[in-house]
Amino acid sequence: MFEALSRLFNKPEAATSIHDPKLAVAALLVHLAAVDGQVKDEERQAIKGALQDHYDLDETAVDRLVKEASLRDAESVDFYKFTSALSSLDNEDRIEIIRMMWTVVFSDKDNHELEDNMVWRIAELIGVSARDRTILRNQIGKGGKA
Numbered sequence: 001m002f003e004a005l006s007r008l009f010n011k012p013e014a015a016t017s018i019h020d021p022k023l024a025v026a027a028l029l030v031h032l033a034a035v036d037g038q039v040k041d042e043e044r045q046a047i048k049g050a051l052q053d054h055y056d057l058d059e060t061a062v063d064r065l066v067k068e069a070s071l072r073d074a075e076s077v078d079f080y081k082f083t084s085a086l087s088s089l090d091n092e093d094r095i096e097i098i099r100m101m102w103t104v105v106f107s108d109k110d111n112h113e114l115e116d117n118m119v120w121r122i123a124e125l126i127g128v129s130a131r132d133r134t135i136l137r138n139q140i141g142k143g144g145k146a
Contacts, residue, residue, distance in 0.1 A: 022055050024085040025097055026069035027076070028122060032104050036112035046107035050100040083125040094126045098133055102140040111141065 029050065033043035051062050076082070086097060098119060105115045116137075123133040 019085045021085055021089060021093075022051070022057075022065060023069055023072065024082040025054075025100065026051055026065045027073045027082050028079070028097070029100060029104050030066060030069045031073045031076075031079075032101055032115060032118055035114045035118050040108045042107040042109075043104055046104045050103055054096060054100060079122060079125060083122060086126045089126075091127075094128050095132055095136070097126065098123050098128050099136050099140065102136050106140050106143075 026047070029047045033039045033047060047066060048059070048062050051057060051065060052059070057065065072082075086094060089097075101119045101122065105111055105119060119137070120133065123130070
């Protein structure tokens with residue numbers, strides 16, 4: 001029994017750790033796209049585009065990242081394990097994460113209240129001010145780039 005518990009708790013981390021900000025951001029974006037009950041092609045493309053642009057990844061790397069993020073999101077019971085990896089980033093990076101989230105929200109030209117609520121919660125958890133979150137929401141919601 002002790003051996004089984006030891007194996008469980010000493011299991012090596014996956015190749016990409018959830019503490020990797022790229023994976024954490026990707027998992028949050030994947031969850032955000034699905035939070036309203038449907039994932040549209042525009043949202044999938046917005047996720048890929050945001051990750052490619054911000055992390056300078058090629059299409060193959062983004063596809064792998066999104067696949068891993070989807071698995072991690074499905075296993076997760078809350079946002080803490082994702083946001084804990086992000087709250088120590090500098091303010092510019094944290095604001096950029098919220099910008100990416102709004103880009104996904106508005107990619108289908110519809111801001112569902114569950115999406116809005118999730119962005120608000122993540123912004124609070126990673127330390128992005130309500131002012132910055134709202135400015136980004138208004139800029140991206142009007143079709144502008146933040």
